[in-house]
Amino acid sequence: MSVLSYTNAQFRSILNGLGLRNQxxxxxxxxxxxxxxxxxxxxxxxxxxxxxxxxxxxGIVGPQTQAKAQQQMYVIQYELDLVIKPEPRIRPQNSPFYGLQTAEAIAQFRRFYGFEPDGNVKNDRIADLSVRLKLDELTPNARAMAEAMPV
Structure with a gap:
């Protein structure tokens, strides 16, 4: 798998989706x-x-930062695919982006696993640290397998 070069909007989506940016x-x-x-x-x-x-x-989104973003998107999407089995299925190797399908799968995961909604529907589509930790807990071997995938 080769390292992607995310557009600025795609990288902002990843930052947003991980709860690192809310501007x-x-x-x-x-x-x-x-x-x-x-x-x-x-x-x-x-x-x-x-x-x-x-x-x-x-603070520069260079090759290592791009590769880590791609790897983390792969992990999140792989874990979501294992846990909630969204339709259509998420195939991270084909689309390691934080797009609509990922956002909706996160919202579904948050509802199913009892993450308290804060009244802002947009925030329910974020894979913040608590969501990522729960995904890791539910799929104990998935992160290691996904992180071992060459980028």
């Missing part, structure tokens, strides 16, 4: 972003992403 919550399809503007405005969110995943914290 775009006024976007109609949040956490999915359509903002292709320069990522310098999201430097602190990129640094948070890099720090959380053990990367150099330079």
């Amino acid at each position: 775009g919550s006024n976007e109609p399809n949040f956490p999915i972003s359509s903002d292709e503007g320069n990522l310098d405005t999201d430097r602190s969110s990129v640094i948070d992403f890099q720090a959380y995943f053990g990367l150099a914290t330079d």
Whole structure:
């Protein structure tokens, strides 16, 4: 699997979807972003992403940061596919993005596993740390298998 080069909007969607950026919550399809503007405005969110995943914290979305984002999207989508079996099935190797299908699968997962809604429907589509930890708990071997996939 080769490393993708995410567009700025796709990378913002990943930051939104992981709960690391919420400036775009006024976007109609949040956490999915359509903002292709320069990522310098999201430097602190990129640094948070890099720090959380053990990367150099330079705030630049370079090849290592892109590869880690791709890997993490693969993990989340693979785990969602195992746990909730959405229709159509999520095939992360074909589409490792935080798009509508991922957002809807997260919302379904949050409802099924009793994550308390906060009244903001858009927030129910975010795979924040508590959601990711629950996914990891329910699929103990999936993260290791997904992270071992070459990018």
